[in-house]
Structure formats: C-alpha cells, structure tokens
Amino acid sequence: MGMQFSVLASGSTGNAFYIETEQHRLLVDAGLSGKQLEQLFAQIDRDLRELTAILVTHEHSDHIKGLGVIARKYQLPIYANEKTWKAMEGLIGDIPTEQKFIFPLGTVRSFGDLEVESFGVSHDAAEPMFFVFHHEGKKLALITDTGYVSDRMKGIIKNADVFIFESNHDVEMLRMGRYPWNVKRRILSDVGHVSNEEAGLALADVIGDRTKRIYLAHLSQDNNIKELARMTVAQTLENRGLAVGEQFALYDTDPKIATKLVYV
Template identity: 40%
Template sequence: MSSSFRFLILASSSAGNSAYLTDGHTHLLVDCGLSRRETFLRLQNAGVDPDCIDAILISHEHSDHVTGLGAIAKKLKKPVYLTQATANSLEPGAEQQYFQPIAAGSLLQIGTFSVQSFSLPHDAVDPVGYVFQSEGRKVGVCTDLGYMPDSIRFHLQDCDLLLLESNHDLEMLKVGPYPWSLKQRVMSRRGHLSNDVVSQFILDDLTLRTRHLILGHLSEQNNVPALAHMVAAQAIERRGLGQLELTVAEPRKQSVTFEL
C-alpha cells in the first residue's frame, strides 16, 4: 500500500484538537485547537511543511478546536471550511476573509479529497464530523458527540481509518471532581461519548474494512488511556476483528503517523 496517504493527530483532548491528513496530493488540517506555533512545530516534527496545507476544516466553535484558527489561517491564507453558524459564533477577525461556509451534511470536493460533512449531537451551534475519501481510502473524524444516531453510524461505515471519541468512563465521571451540572452535560445526548458506547459501536457497526481505530478526545479527569483501550479491545476480540489496529490518542500528545 502507498505510504503517501497519511493521517496524523497533532492533539486530541479538551486541551486542544487538531489533525493532519494527506493523500500525497492534497494536504488538510482538521481543527485548530493548538496555537499556531505549536501546530506548526508538531507538523514539522512529523516531517510536514506547514506551508503545504491546502485547506482547513473546522468541526465547531469550542475553544479546544479553534484556539489557533485566527493565527493559522492568517499565516497560511488558505480556505477555511466551517458551517455558517460556526463562523457567526467566532470573534470577528481578519481570518474570516478565508472562510468558506458550508451546510452541515454537504459533500465537498477539496483538491483530490471528497469530503462528506455530517451533523453531530453536541452542545455547539452547528457541529459537524467529516469523512474524507480519496484513492479508494476512507478516513472518518468524529469527536464531540453525545450519542451515535443511525445517520452517523451510516457515514462511518467502512472507514479504513476512524478517529472516534472515547471521552469518559461513566463510573469515573460519576465519582469524579466535576460539579453535577457539568457531569450532566457530559453524560447528555449533546455531551461526549463514553467508553461503553464506543464498545457497543465496535460490536454493532465496525466492519472488516477498518484497519485503524483511534480513540480520541479522552478526558484527563474521567478516563485513562489504558482503560479506554481495554474496553475497546474486549469488544474487538468479541467481534473477531483481528485485522484491526487499535490506538489511543493520549491527551496533549502527538500521535505517530498512520499510513494507509
């Protein structure tokens, strides 16, 4: 298989979210939750020249996804795709000249990538996930959602690589340090996915085509990487998905580069 198709998580947690994807022709940045300096440093550490980025895609307006957007967009001067409601919710700035508003659910062509957006149930104004297809490969990026409706299960079918939220362990959340109002928000249908929900998704929906499953957006207070990995690995074993490589994106850390 060609190593020109690559996926890299620069960060995935409530402290910041950003990922890089390329098929060797088009180079995309998904979310800008790190500063420009840190984003570019992590790209360079992986051998990626930040100037190669052709477009930026934003999932929603929460700060852990857009902190670096203004500075990054102004430096790269490349299109920024996001929903109109998300754009409207951001502080006005010079970077808005690069905004390309999209409708949630729309299919985009960005360079050599076909990009399907889809709505997410989350407490943001108009949050979306993305599925990217090029050269016969399919990559899904789906974090910040409270549950898994059928529409999302449909879009995530047959991904070669999937970044999926595994935010919290329900028992850790219940006894953890969060105030009750925040616990309710996280557990709600507009909050975040638990390890158990991810396990059920693996049992019900993952197919033999999926080669890489990456668990992301782990809570640093209500989860631990080893626990998220264990719960998902048990489901993978029950399904007999021996071909599947399971990875946990540890909070605040850059991942290895995944090749498809």
C-alpha cells in the first residue's frame, strides 16, 4: 500500500493532517469542530472510527479545538509531550487515563510499520513539536508554527519526499494589515510564524533529489493569499537554482477543503 496522506485543513482557523499505512491511520492535530473533522474525513473517503491515534503538536486552539470531543466520541488514544499535556488541561475536557500517552520531544515512536520522529520548533507554546514520518524508505516532513527554521530542524527534515511546510504570511500584508502591533510583533518574532520568503529560503536548503511534493501550509487568512504564497516561494526557489514544476511540484492547502489523498 505504501504511505498515503492528506492535509485535511490548514490555516489560522484550524489545522488537521492525516496519514495512513497498511497497518495504521493517524491524525495530527484536531483544530476544528468534531462535525467539521467528520466532514473533512468524508472528503477523502475515510472514517474517524478507523483512526489508530491522534498526535498533538501543541496546545493552541487552532490545533486542538475538536481534540477532546472526537477522542471521547471515538475512544481514540492521544499522544503529546508532557508539557503539552499540562498546557491542554482545562482546554480539552476530561480524557480517560487509558487514552493519554506521552510522546517525548526528540524521540522516535513506532506505530507498526510507521516510524514517527518528533522534533522541536520555535513557537510560543509550552513545548511545540512537529513530526517526520518514515515508511518503507519514504519520508514525509510536517512543519508549521515556527518563527524560524534552524539548522537543527533542517537537518532532521532534509531531503524528504514530501514537505508540508509553513508559509504563513506576506510581510508587507502583515505590516499594513489590521492587526494590532503587539500581534504583528508576535507573528514576526522568532516564536511566531514563517513568512512566504522565509519558507522559500528554508526550503531551498532542505529540498533534495527525492523531493517530489511541497504543500504550503498554515496560510494566514488576513495576511496572505494562496497565489502570492506560491509565487513568492517559487520565485525564491528558482533564484536558488531549483526548477519548480520540473524537479518537484508546489501545492496549496486550504482551511476547509482537504487535499487529495495521495501516496508518498
């Protein structure tokens, strides 16, 4: 079967990512209502009842909004690091002890035929972490919600077959936009979000010979446009000698429409 995935929803209003192998079906984050998540699963012809587990990146509401609801409804195990579990107290309701699991930062956990590697990012949460998925020699890297992409992060995600990569905002749109200055400063900071140009520069350092697909994720609804993000990232990559559309393809993600379920 190989490894299949879908970016179910991505953006400032809610995030959810799905990945499956022959043995396991995982959801990363549940930042939408239970009803919305059920609808997104229907878009890719899948069912929440078939999930093996939910992995949590951090405690911000756009990543855990529906977590407690679906975990209780479908009796799903949740994996998060200790600091994230503590930060989620009071935000997701009571979770039975038998559904709570610790996934420490900087470790690899096996889900049967799927190896999941966690790594830290720079974001204003308790202990935010994202994941690299390994299956039968294939590698998928998921990274959003970081103020910058360090050399350490680049080393972990380098030469993935697929990248789901943050391209949160256009800097000028953000500077000229309606947000109060303290919010703008947070987004632009080292614990905020990566801009379109920063995404392109970071991707130029990690794209390898095996890279075939890049999905631009977590776009701000107020401070970005899909076409602008794609154009800026593509231009930045081409300036670094990378042929977008030839070596690899660049894809959009959406806050309400799941990407097509595809093989890595």
